[in-house]
Amino acid sequence: MSQRLQEVRSFEEDAEKRIPECARPMFHLTARAGWMNDPNGFSYYQGKYHLFYQYHPYKTIWGPMYWGHAVSDDLVRWKFLPAALAPDQEYDQDGCFSGTAIELPDGTHALLYTGVRNENQDDGTIEGVQTQCVALGNGVDYVKYEKNPVLDERDLPEGASRFDFRDPKIWRKGDGSYRLLVGSRSVRDFDGKLQLYSSPNGLDWTFLKTLIENRDRFGRMWECPDIFPLDGKTILIVSPQDMLATDNEYHSGNGTVAIIGSYDDETDTFIEESNQTLDSGIDFYAPQTVETPDGRRVMIGWFQNWDTLKPPTHERAWNGQMSTPRELHLRNGRIVQSPVRELETYRRNPVRYSDVLFSGSLKLDGIRGRCLDLEIELEADDPNDLYQKFTINFAENESFHSSVSYKPGKGSLKIDRRYSGTRRAFLTDRAAKIQSVNGRIKLRLILDRFSVEVFANDGENVLSMTLYTVQSADGISFHCDKPVRMNITQYDLCVSS
Numbered sequence: 001m002s003q004r005l006q007e008v009r010s011f012e013e014d015a016e017k018r019i020p021e022c023a024r025p026m027f028h029l030t031a032r033a034g035w036m037n038d039p040n041g042f043s044y045y046q047g048k049y050h051l052f053y054q055y056h057p058y059k060t061i062w063g064p065m066y067w068g069h070a071v072s073d074d075l076v077r078w079k080f081l082p083a084a085l086a087p088d089q090e091y092d093q094d095g096c097f098s099g100t101a102i103e104l105p106d107g108t109h110a111l112l113y114t115g116v117r118n119e120n121q122d123d124g125t126i127e128g129v130q131t132q133c134v135a136l137g138n139g140v141d142y143v144k145y146e147k148n149p150v151l152d153e154r155d156l157p158e159g160a161s162r163f164d165f166r167d168p169k170i171w172r173k174g175d176g177s178y179r180l181l182v183g184s185r186s187v188r189d190f191d192g193k194l195q196l197y198s199s200p201n202g203l204d205w206t207f208l209k210t211l212i213e214n215r216d217r218f219g220r221m222w223e224c225p226d227i228f229p230l231d232g233k234t235i236l237i238v239s240p241q242d243m244l245a246t247d248n249e250y251h252s253g254n255g256t257v258a259i260i261g262s263y264d265d266e267t268d269t270f271i272e273e274s275n276q277t278l279d280s281g282i283d284f285y286a287p288q289t290v291e292t293p294d295g296r297r298v299m300i301g302w303f304q305n306w307d308t309l310k311p312p313t314h315e316r317a318w319n320g321q322m323s324t325p326r327e328l329h330l331r332n333g334r335i336v337q338s339p340v341r342e343l344e345t346y347r348r349n350p351v352r353y354s355d356v357l358f359s360g361s362l363k364l365d366g367i368r369g370r371c372l373d374l375e376i377e378l379e380a381d382d383p384n385d386l387y388q389k390f391t392i393n394f395a396e397n398e399s400f401h402s403s404v405s406y407k408p409g410k411g412s413l414k415i416d417r418r419y420s421g422t423r424r425a426f427l428t429d430r431a432a433k434i435q436s437v438n439g440r441i442k443l444r445l446i447l448d449r450f451s452v453e454v455f456a457n458d459g460e461n462v463l464s465m466t467l468y469t470v471q472s473a474d475g476i477s478f479h480c481d482k483p484v485r486m487n488i489t490q491y492d493l494c495v496s497s
């Protein structure tokens with residue numbers, strides 16, 4: 001084991017002890033210490049879910065990347081394992097960037113990742129040369145392959161940048177051969193692309209083709225691809241940088257795009273049909289998926305986003321968390337998401353109210369808390385007298401609150417953290433387009449200590465945002481300008497390590 005890996009393993013063991021459990025989210029995974037970004041190597045291996053992550057344990061800001069490591073039996077309760085990768089070789093000395101994992105036929109857990117080595121440029125700047133690398137292991141310890149890097153700039157088609165060539169996604173085809181999809185962009189105009197490679201064994205790779213080109217549709221450089229079958233279609237996920245906002249689907253900045261289509265296995269061709277975002281909120285990026293043993297497709301994302309990120313205040317010893325894992329399905333041609341069903345086994349203390357008729361402001365006995373699974377069904381009492389705006393405030397006390405509000409006239413569902421107690425001038429609200437009949441809408445809020453995820457209409461849209469409001473602000477209130485009828489079910493979420 002390299003000295004850098006040894007050092008980080010002993011550092012993180014101590015550093016973890018200095019972060020009290022209640023200072024972390026209850027069940028959203030955070031770095032064992034310090035900084036976390038993308039999920040990596042999300043896989044099911046030898047009876048457990050493995051989740052690695054982009055990791056800089058020494059600070060709460062991004063730095064040379066390691067791979068942190070956690071395992072889980074049910075995708076809800078995670079246990080830290082020692083860091084898996086350190087930037088300790090010449091070809092990855094400036095970072096082990098994102099990638100994926102697969103079990104090889106001999107039972108080895110293979111990690112495919114991007115190695116970064118900085119290079120001085122003629123104009124005095126520094127650029128990272130990015131190559132694809134392999135590490136082989138047993139679910140705890142990983143050894144970097146002696147023939148690394150397995151793909152470098154010589155394997156790029158003409159015109160593709162060697163500085164933006166990263167985040168390999170590996171999969172195995174029915175015929176036993178492997179494919180690797182790698183994020184890329186053209187030197188000339190920054191246009192995003194995905195390069196496809198093939199291998200007989202997961203180790204020796206040859207360039208096959210450029211699978212898909214952005215052609216100036218979704219941002220510029222495409223990061224973190226994933227590709228998988230879902231309900232008879234093939235879904236291709238990318239996380240583009242520098243997106244432009246569109247009226248009803250995408251926000252500007254770093255975003256997520258799911259392209260729904262089909263994959264021709266004979267010719268390795270992806271045929272696009274439609275596209276959509278995977279999260280309409282503020283904090284979500286670089287998701288990856290895993291197939292569960294019972295055949296579900298579950299996605300987890302970095303519950304933060306480069307464009308909306310601000311340095312943490314001194315109050316936190318960690319920065320970055322993972323989203324709730326979400327089951328994916330196709331409904332009417334769109335991907336719908338729901339919190340992984342295992343979360344339901346941690347529901348306690350149900351509180352139910354049926355057919356509550358109210359207008360103005362309302363608080364209900366027993367409806368409060370910061371770690372909750374809260375379901376609300378709403379509709380206008382009189383369809384001819386439609387409300388303009390319905391709001392749920394949460395994480396609320398005299399000074400602070402955050403909210404989700406729905407305007408049926410505009411068809412707009414908005415999350416807002418303006419008054420969450422932030423000391424940072426960051427992005428505070430975002431909205432998704434959701435049409436309704438009679439102002440009818442169904443919302444499920446997953447609240448953890450430092451976040452909310454809003455699943456609208458059984459997961460047709462999801463809006464995620466982090467919040468750092470003091471934990472004593474645990475009130476919930478409802479507000480509406482016209483009479484509405486509500487059904488509410490609240491559960492405490494109780495996940496202990």
Ligand code: FRU
Binds near residue numbers: 097099
């Ligand atoms: C996405 C990303 C990846 C890269 C990693 C570096 O968030 O920029 O493209 O591998 O983060 O930490």
